[in-house]
Amino acid sequence: MYLMAGKIRHEDITLLRERVSVVDVISDHVTLKSAGGGNLKGLCPFHDEKTPSFNVKPSQGVYYCFGCANGGDAIKFVMEIDHLTFPEAAERLAARAGVELRYEEAGPAPVRQTGQKQRLIAAHRDAAAFYAEQLLTPGARKAREFLAQRGFDRAAAERYGCGFAPDGWDHLTKHLRNQGYTGQELVTAGLSREARSGSLIDRFRRRLLWPIKEISGDVIGFGARKLFDEDDGPKYLNTPETPIYKKSHVLYGIDLAKREIAKQGRAVIVEGYTDVMACHLAGVPVAVATCGTAFGGDHIQVLRRLLMDVDAYTGEIIFTFDGDAAGQKAALRAFEDDQKFMAQTYIAVGPDGMDPCELRLARGDAAVRDLVARREPMIDFAMRANAARFDLDTVPGQIGAARAVAPLVGRLKDRSLRDQYVNRMANMLGVDVDLARREVAAAGEGPNRPAPAQRQAVQAGGDGAEAAVEREALKLALQAPALAGPMFDLIGPEAYSHPVHAVVRRAIAEGGGAGGGLVGAVWTEKVRDACGDLAAKALVTELSVESLRIDHDPDPRYVEETLIRLQIPAVNRRIREIKSKLQRLNPVTQREAYLTLAGELFSLEQQARGLRERAAGGF
Template identity: 55%
Template structure:
């Protein structure tokens, strides 16, 4: 069995893999001041960004859910990797040669099946193979399909489009020739097992589906031959360790930077629609892969859209103008509250999708389609109201009832009144009548739970709040210890555990002391990670993560360090003085002269020590 990876190689991986580069492949980050960046947390749903990354220290911390760590722990959590898989993946990307300890069998237990990176590599090899096959004589029908839709060879190369040979084992043989086992090809979703192994996609036009960083993780395959025995128009990669259709957005690898820049996302219905939009200048287009746009898709998109209360962008859905498109719009409206951004619908009056618009009307028409967007709620309510004859009293009643049922179902109750006003205007009734029907619809809905307006508070604990002003000095001092161990250095030689009154902060200091004190972290880029890894209490581990990324009030110098360290010791001295004074008041000097005199001497010494600390804080006389 191979030995564990050498510690110095792991340290090199941490140093070369900049955490902001890695995290920005999953989250749109904005400057937050003090050398920190922030964005929406990828580990929990939130409306305001509380996820901070500090590149200088290689740390991240979410002040909402308290997740924290370094570049390795980030990838482990977000991609479900083991420690070794993560280090190997980063080493490969950033050019670090990994070495292993001889005879050390403490290698971590891998999950069953091939390593995740092997599945990604197999999909990459498959994509390259399919792209090469698109140029073969057998792929003539595939090339004609693309040409009829206005996609030339350059467009096909941009999107990595390929062709799966009709032969049943062409890809499987190619992958075996490249050293991939049958298990790996099956686990990657490329090969299926019947009487024998065979290619999952045969005789179809293929679009590679990539994750946000750009790794191919699956394929979408379109039927192009009439004699294809599988009737389904599209086939997609099945669920695998790397491909989860409820979390995958086609085109996100190409669109994510433009989405972040413009704070706009255009959600279309198919692969060719994504291509048409991008080639027409709408570089924010994305699509789901064989499934409806759902809550998980929204959570993924929000991280790149930078969708939060401080800045509202746009989410634009495109739907066909038919009944299916209207049904999709209603489904999108039900998930409207997933976004802080404003939601819109872009529908071509002729009922054309973006690909057909480009073919028949040109690139400018695609851009105009997006520009003519209308609010999603108005589109949905107009479609409902439009089904009824509003010149008849019973038609107006039915339109009001159906509209009210839809409005009463939304989770964001702050929007209900505005939507009720919209209904009243469309139907031509009094606003109070619309409001009353919405209330009745809500009461009629069985099993309805009241909308949550705020997060459920965590259970109360006897441990005081870490941000209680009483502990502000302890927190600031520990931020110096974690972030600037070289600067604070020997200044902490007089500090001990008793200087920290909050139990969590005291535990952090004890970890620092056990590691050799702040001086041990001087020049060590992995200092914060070492402290965090040494913590056995999740609360302490999370606190170290927060201390590592939270900005200081200013760039620390000797005076700033001295102010915090000396003031911390002065507070400790003041507490000891107060305790002795209290005990002196309870001691009879006649009955206990020895104890009284000893305490009086200690009090005098402590008073002198406090004056000395104050003198040090004031500095030498001018």
């Protein structure tokens, strides 16, 4: 974990791309076969298909799927397959290739402590193994009973890495010191702490433990449950904040749930470790839990990345809460966070206030699945909860409830639902529909909620929008070549309808491509020199300094969506051309030409469908 924010140096990313074989990385997940011309082909790991459309070009170090339009380099592949950020994926590949990544300074502090993250993660890995072994010892009987009483057998305990912190003051500390970890490393990791005597002792003692993992699967902390009433401390004790453990960023179970969340477009938020275990074992593999803190903005960012939550209301976030007053309060807080998602949010309240673990134990796996299936939209729950504060048998109560509920309806993200909810609001409160509509209009849309940067930057449809996408793509190639390069270079000049844009695109190729390793003024000048006319030269200068249409630094997701939207008009143009040709061909007398074009049309329509889905937020 880095001590400060900073970008990985461009030259280090370039070296990493040279050192890492895209074929080796992808072959860990996909069986690749020769496709001729030095290219390889396999079944796409990002969407279901029976005929291979996933292509790898080793000479350029890139891949591209013509079915779902997913493409990029080895770093991008690791980001997609393991749902990691760009720095996380780069660090993982750097460790594999033996490349040390350096970070640009973002302030006066040192950029990083070399190797600290790796040491702390290694210490947690060894601690998790130690605790898991201790769970099998006689002293851990109470911990095993706790799990068994909640319906978890030995296989479940092993699957989730459950462990036991033994009775004693420094068993783990001595074990890890014998493996070469320093006392300072153990304290920094939150595994040990300093006693009053000055000696180091274990942070956890006589507790059942769950290893907490980041999305990559690395153990970064522990959650510990008290087992003996006579022991001091809270019922649950978590690892303190450390360089690698930030509780506001961590979701328990995310390492196991990430692929299913991405596949199903759904995440279920539960309240505890045993609830996650119960959901997974009951057939709800998309459950995750916060670790000793309320669900908040940083958790939302983790889930948005998994759900590809960009510009469509297709995903689902389902909160499970106890049916008591505290649970209802938590649910209403979650509704406020609803506005930070593009996905639809729901709530599921267990019968008799049971949590998923209790429900599974009492009524079986099917009851847990039914709990999720019976979810209701968060807006419905929030409307009822706000209306319950008023006496709806009186006119003043109805008016007061209308004014309390109206802002909720006004803030609905999906505007197509608002009219329906105005009618529902009127029926619920017993007021006239026109009155409900006026109250919603008066409430407005609540706090201004800017559209996602991606939507601001690139609106679909119309020549103006098409030119804006082309312009943004060229800016990314000029201003952030290391980030945009791998995918940008795959898209040729034919994707650019504006003639000067096409000239600049060809100049970028002649300059070595955006992924060629040049940056800054040297890169801009090389592209300018390759331009064949004055208008294009002037445009290069303009685009190299013009602000991007986002209010933050470009990230891989923004780059990808921009470049995906760039391809859609060109593919559509080619589809129209082929359809026009097919109409002029006789399928009987010109059968071979007809079948060739029909095959190309099928592939293009599949590609267009994949591009549209990804542009709408499905990638």
